[in-house]
Amino acid sequence: GENVEQHPSTLSVQEGDSAVIKCTYSDSASNYFPWYKQELGKRPQLIIDIRSNVGEKKDQRIAVTLNKTAKHFSLHITETQPEDSAVYFCAARPAAGNKLTFGGGTRVLVKP
């Protein structure tokens, strides 16, 4: 089955700096890659996603890039703010089926 690895497990950045989280996946058939943000004590919520026919996608201060050849994808957060502090999860889903496999999560702390 699919295996998703996520790095780093924790990330501390100064407010205003950029944050980058990287994920690798094992199943070359995976074609959908969402990112979730989970604030303390809350449910994970989808913040951005990318499909395998696209190399990059942006939404305001967040962007996701995908390298299918290397089987890795990354989340970029620019101009970080304290409200970006949360746990972020990447995930991958193969073309056949509807199950997401999640990475282990990255705890991001934005220091004011």
Place this chain on the structure above:
Amino acid sequence: DAGITQSPRHKVTETGTPVTLRCHQTENHRYMYWYRQDPGHGLRLIHYSYGVKDTDKGEVSDGYSVSRSKTEDFLLTLESATSSQTSVYFCAISESEGAGGYTFGSGTRLTVV
């Protein structure tokens, strides 16, 4: 709200007792999932359903069973709870195969003592 609710929100139970967690959706989505969340492990799939009475195992299904007798309800049962099943359990829904990401419920924090 998100159209998906979990109950109970918190539960403390004793080792060896059966426990049932409920997930209820009002979105009429076909797919429903149960994940558990543990530090360092992210979200791991326990069981999922692709329709009424259609269920399948995930990667950490041992000790758990599920049932889906109606589109809107997906039940997770711990047959005989163990301390290793202390976790936060999330239910999720998605509309169809190939659709976008999941919508998660608010979670159930289960403690087995």
